[in-house]
Amino acid sequence: MRGLRKTYGGRDVVDGLDLQATAGAVTAVLGPNGAGKTTTVECCEGLRSPDGGTVRVLGLDPVADAAALRPRVGVMLQDGGLPTGVRAMEMLRHVSRMYAAPRDVDELAERLGLHAFARTAVRRLSGGQRQRLALAAAVVGRPEVVFLDEPSAGMDPQSRHAVWDLVRELRADGVAVVLTTHLMDEAEDLADVVHVVDHGRVIASGDVPHLLSDGASGSAPRVRFAARPGLPVGALAAHLARDLPDAGWSAVEAEPGEYVLAGPVAPATLEALTGWLAAQDTLVTRLTVGRRTLEDVFLDLTGRHLR
Numbered sequence: 001m002r003g004l005r006k007t008y009g010g011r012d013v014v015d016g017l018d019l020q021a022t023a024g025a026v027t028a029v030l031g032p033n034g035a036g037k038t039t040t041v042e043c044c045e046g047l048r049s050p051d052g053g054t055v056r057v058l059g060l061d062p063v064a065d066a067a068a069l070r071p072r073v074g075v076m077l078q079d080g081g082l083p084t085g086v087r088a089m090e091m092l093r094h095v096s097r098m099y100a101a102p103r104d105v106d107e108l109a110e111r112l113g114l115h116a117f118a119r120t121a122v123r124r125l126s127g128g129q130r131q132r133l134a135l136a137a138a139v140v141g142r143p144e145v146v147f148l149d150e151p152s153a154g155m156d157p158q159s160r161h162a163v164w165d166l167v168r169e170l171r172a173d174g175v176a177v178v179l180t181t182h183l184m185d186e187a188e189d190l191a192d193v194v195h196v197v198d199h200g201r202v203i204a205s206g207d208v209p210h211l212l213s214d215g216a217s218g219s220a221p222r223v224r225f226a227a228r229p230g231l232p233v234g235a236l237a238a239h240l241a242r243d244l245p246d247a248g249w250s251a252v253e254a255e256p257g258e259y260v261l262a263g264p265v266a267p268a269t270l271e272a273l274t275g276w277l278a279a280q281d282t283l284v285t286r287l288t289v290g291r292r293t294l295e296d297v298f299l300d301l302t303g304r305h306l307r
């Protein structure tokens, strides 16, 4: 996809977006709600027509060549897009019969735990059950390219891991998997390449280790703490720069009362931080030290939280 643009009511919700997905790899499009992820993948699926730019899937135009692409591409929509009146397994068997060489339906159902609600009408399924059924329908035809829009949204942890295992297996089988997500752990665990999207543009791309090591303070751990909202974070950064020999401190209030401190974090950092908080007469209610995450990458780039 090159220079993709999509406009609604005079507003560019996708604004010159470039990205590429390759066979045998998981490509994640990561971004907050409203970033344009669904619009982007729906242009690849032929469900929306771009207002600018070029989209090719397996070398074909998703709109003009829709009939040729249909047997080769699997799609899992965010809202399921399933017929609601039929029973779950009936629906899956029906879909499987449309393909030349479908997967074993029972084996797929077993892996995704579909047998527990096999005879339940689709409209009565829970959100997570519907998602699992939609995933099964997306992959049952052995597609070469699979688009998964927020595949594990609303799922319990066990189902989520079943989904992730299936995605890894698709990758091992040479499938090009494109998934949109706003879950950083999903992107970190699954993706070979992550495109971070905000306001309809790619603002960072690369494999996860590259993205996590990029930035002023490299891959140094972050200090996250909770305290009363509205602390003067500029003064905190200045205090650390004065107290500790290294430069390059940044402190942000990512959400009201939630702070992230980045810099050359060392044991003395915590002493300096808690000393400063005590001088502000402020009690810290939570404090953790951990590696940089994709959430931090987004925060560094936009000053906002991913969620």
Ligand SMILES: Nc1ncnc2c1ncn2[C@@H]1O[C@H](COP(=O)(O)OP(=O)(O)OP(=O)(O)O)[C@@H](O)[C@H]1O
Pocket (backbone or CB within 6 Å): 008, 009, 013, 031, 032, 033, 034, 035, 036, 037, 038, 039, 040, 078, 182
């Ligand atoms: N048919 C439409 N008409 C008008 N505006 C739309 C339409 N579809 C999407 N939008 C707007 O385009 C923007 C991008 O939406 P999109 O669904 O692509 O974002 P997203 O990144 O997938 O978000 P989410 O994670 O919430 O699904 C949003 O502001 C949305 O309100």
